[in-house]
Amino acid sequence: MFLKNLLAAGAAAALLAGAPAWAETQLKLATDSGAKGSPSGDALDRWAALIEEGTGGEVQVDVFYQNELGSQAEVLDLLVAGDLDMMINWPITAYDNRLGVLFTPYMVRSWDEAFDAYKPGGWVNEILTGVFADLGLRFFGPWPEGFNGIASRDKYAMTPEEAADLKIRVPAMFPMAESVQALGYQTETIDWSEVFTAIQTGVVDGDGANIIYWDYEYFRDVLDYYNQTKMQFITGVMTMNEGSWAGLSEEHQAVVAEAANTVMEEAFAQAQERDQFYINKAKEAGMEYIEPTPEQIDEMARKVRAEVWPMMEERVGKEIMDLVRANAAKL
Known part of the structure; x- marks a missing residue:
């Protein structure tokens, strides 16, 4: 609590500094x-x-x-x-x-x-x-x-069985972890500022839920693959x-x-x-870009929707999820 208060005080001081009279x-x-x-x-x-x-x-x-x-x-x-x-x-x-x-x-x-x-x-x-x-x-x-994906080091996954061997960092935002887990991955919630070190030291095998820009710009030295799973539009x-x-x-x-x-x-x-510019930049930097077929995306979407959407109804409410079901893309 002391540390949080200290950070807040420092932030407030920064906010007050420099205002033109x-x-x-x-x-x-x-x-x-x-x-x-x-x-x-x-x-x-x-x-x-x-x-x-x-x-x-x-x-x-x-x-x-x-x-x-x-x-x-x-x-x-x-x-x-x-x-x-x-x-x-x-x-x-x-x-x-x-x-x-x-x-x-x-x-x-x-x-x-x-x-x-x-x-x-x-x-x-x-x-x-x-x-x-x-x-x-x-x-x-x-x-x-743009649409997000799973970036990983050394290997990537196209099936839940392959994904089970990979631990992927996710942000602390519901249902990011749940979505990645539904594809078969293990997950670890890690603050953005600590992701590079976590991948570099092997705490996790990659980064999930981001568009390719972030994984290219910040982690290209420790990542080898970007799998465009298109789980969320970010x-x-x-x-x-x-x-x-x-x-x-x-x-x-x-x-x-x-x-x-x-x-x-x-x-x-x-x-x-x-988004396309950074896809090209990632390829030029040596990152392998994997783009699943529409049929593979459909298969992933059906599995993730079946597992995650009921959880979402409990969290966001039936009224909102009814609107999602009525308007979401058809599979």
Whole structure:
């Protein structure tokens, strides 16, 4: 508890530092995943610049990248508490089990289906708007990345029998572990900052649940294979603390929301191209990229849905899962 309080105090001090005396309003924007210069880091910078430009400098935005304010859970703590104003993040489900709908396995099967579901007015977007409102957060929309997979060292798996010999790192987000386990793998929940060392030292055999960008950019020296299992369509979320939102003038609210919409639309336009770019980069770096056939994906999807969706109904509720079943991709 002392360590957590110390970290929180340090984070709060960092947040207060550097605010220009002439700024009418100072906002704090962060991410839990992505250093400066990464795609998510660039998206933070873009959102901040659009806000400052749109308000004529009346609103200034301090940007904080991955690990600068603490762990994934600690930064979300700051956002919910109002000590941080805005985020592009991948929220853990500890605050509300319904956030697990973000990670429903085999909910969409193609980029077109994903865009239709997650964009403003889409059926997943509408679910998330309500869930985040209950947490005191305003949901602007998704920051899409792409379909995920299983990255591994030395060997890879195409069957549950092969997967049983591999222990895969998963993030602390329901139902990530459950989805990977349904494919036959052993799993270990490890914080993002410790993943490289865990793979390097053999604590785990690979990383699960990420798009190829993260495994190429951060772990390519210790990974040999990337199996595009397409369990989840991975997207960050663009949110703002409701108290921070209420503290803005209507004119500034409009600028912040429009800036978020611009960043989101740009991400939709760029995500598929960026994903393919990093697939190519991973291949060039010597990582073997495995793309299962549609029939193999169908087989995986049926198994994972049968095991994980009933668990999800217990966590996210029947109402949400009825919407998922009614709208999810057909097998």
